[in-house]
Amino acid sequence: MGVTVDNPFTRLDTVHQPVIPGLPDDLALRCLAKLSHGHHGVLETVSKRWRDLIRSSDYACYKAKEGWCGNWLFALTEQSKNQWIAYDPEADRWHPLPKFLGDYADWHHFGFSCVCVYNRLLVIGGSYTPHDSSLPNQKPLITDHVLQFDPFRKEWKSMAKMRTPRSHFASGVISGKVYVAGGRNSSCTRGLAYAEVYDPLADKWEELPPMPNPQMDCLGLSYKGKLHVLSDQVGLSDMNASQVFDISSKGWCTVEDIWPFSKAMQFSVQVMGDGQVYTVVDWGESLIKTRDCEKGEWYNVGAVPSVTLHNHARALEAFGYGFATLREELYILGGKVLKWEEAGTGRFDIVRLGLVRTCNPVIRPLKWKEARPMCRPSCGSILGCASLEEKCFLY
Numbered sequence: 001m002g003v004t005v006d007n008p009f010t011r012l013d014t015v016h017q018p019v020i021p022g023l024p025d026d027l028a029l030r031c032l033a034k035l036s037h038g039h040h041g042v043l044e045t046v047s048k049r050w051r052d053l054i055r056s057s058d059y060a061c062y063k064a065k066e067g068w069c070g071n072w073l074f075a076l077t078e079q080s081k082n083q084w085i086a087y088d089p090e091a092d093r094w095h096p097l098p099k100f101l102g103d104y105a106d107w108h109h110f111g112f113s114c115v116c117v118y119n120r121l122l123v124i125g126g127s128y129t130p131h132d133s134s135l136p137n138q139k140p141l142i143t144d145h146v147l148q149f150d151p152f153r154k155e156w157k158s159m160a161k162m163r164t165p166r167s168h169f170a171s172g173v174i175s176g177k178v179y180v181a182g183g184r185n186s187s188c189t190r191g192l193a194y195a196e197v198y199d200p201l202a203d204k205w206e207e208l209p210p211m212p213n214p215q216m217d218c219l220g221l222s223y224k225g226k227l228h229v230l231s232d233q234v235g236l237s238d239m240n241a242s243q244v245f246d247i248s249s250k251g252w253c254t255v256e257d258i259w260p261f262s263k264a265m266q267f268s269v270q271v272m273g274d275g276q277v278y279t280v281v282d283w284g285e286s287l288i289k290t291r292d293c294e295k296g297e298w299y300n301v302g303a304v305p306s307v308t309l310h311n312h313a314r315a316l317e318a319f320g321y322g323f324a325t326l327r328e329e330l331y332i333l334g335g336k337v338l339k340w341e342e343a344g345t346g347r348f349d350i351v352r353l354g355l356v357r358t359c360n361p362v363i364r365p366l367k368w369k370e371a372r373p374m375c376r377p378s379c380g381s382i383l384g385c386a387s388l389e390e391k392c393f394l395y
Helices: 026-032 037-044 049-055 057-066
Strands: 074-077 084-088 091-097 106-109 111-116 121-123 127-129 146-150 155-158 170-174 176-180 193-201 202-209 220-224 226-231 240-245 251-255 270-271 277-281 287-292 295-305 322-327 329-335 336-341 347-352 358-360 380-386
Touching: 026 049, 026 057, 037 049, 037 091, 049 057, 049 106, 074 111, 074 322, 074 329, 111 170, 111 176, 111 380, 121 176, 121 380, 155 193, 170 226, 176 220, 176 226, 176 240, 220 270, 270 322, 322 380
Parallel strands: 170 220
Antiparallel strands: 074 084, 074 380, 084 091, 106 127, 111 121, 121 146, 146 155, 170 176, 176 193, 193 202, 220 226, 226 240, 240 251, 270 277, 277 287, 287 295, 322 329, 329 358, 336 347
């Protein structure tokens, strides 16, 4: 079969050479494009021609046209110097993403929100501080920046900025739009009431009615067409109110409800594809709970597995880990443990983890298994994580 006019390979070489000998180029393209992103590093080592193809805009456009994004688990760790990594469950591989080369690319980034929408990762707002220890009095710079990672082209770009700079705020995706509320910035250190919504197709932010009460250090939960804003006090005996935005009425209300409290609020609540809600409660012990949607009550599913280190007899409890869902699995990734060293006067050493554990929460008791560890030097506390499940969209 000859090369068709629409075949992207025709742009790569003046003299045509088959990409896979014995196969028509359109079929070869389809075969390579179907392979998930975790295999791309291996594909690029086959030949210069394959490497050029995998990195070409034609290849990216073809995958985007077919909707072949693949499933991704994105993570940013304290040790990564602001370089995100991604996990491919099909290939069971981690790989680094290209670094964003814009403003503050080398600064420590925290207090941001990260969500996935329309097969894109968005990293929104947050605080930046320089890694340079010679500037100890440098105040965090709180931004309105929005960064987008395109898995097809494997590149970052800046999107429309939020109307209000904010850090440590609530966010959630509802019906293809991103809602943000609360948080804090340099002018409102005690909490923001401002809320806004982002349309990723129009690349535009719009102002929403403010919340009844300002909130800082809050968590957003998208649930049944509403954005729930939970403060870090929700779950304590006298602080059970959460603020809820209804996108149909475009109004806020305050709801008295019970939400288990976690010291790691930004990773504590996840909603799976079937609508089931899971959270990690890490006071004293790390328990996974799920919610009875009819009664609004929580019950235990199981425990986050402890960590056993080489040459250390006692199992250790991890902290600072990420909690995510992807397909039908719960993921616990990274974190740290305190290891007691008895040599000398005795002390605790901090051990940063690259461990990744997964389980299907429907199967009881929970059966945890280890996935491929995160690639070094990405390990330790998780600053942000988000999952993207392949969906085909008509843009």
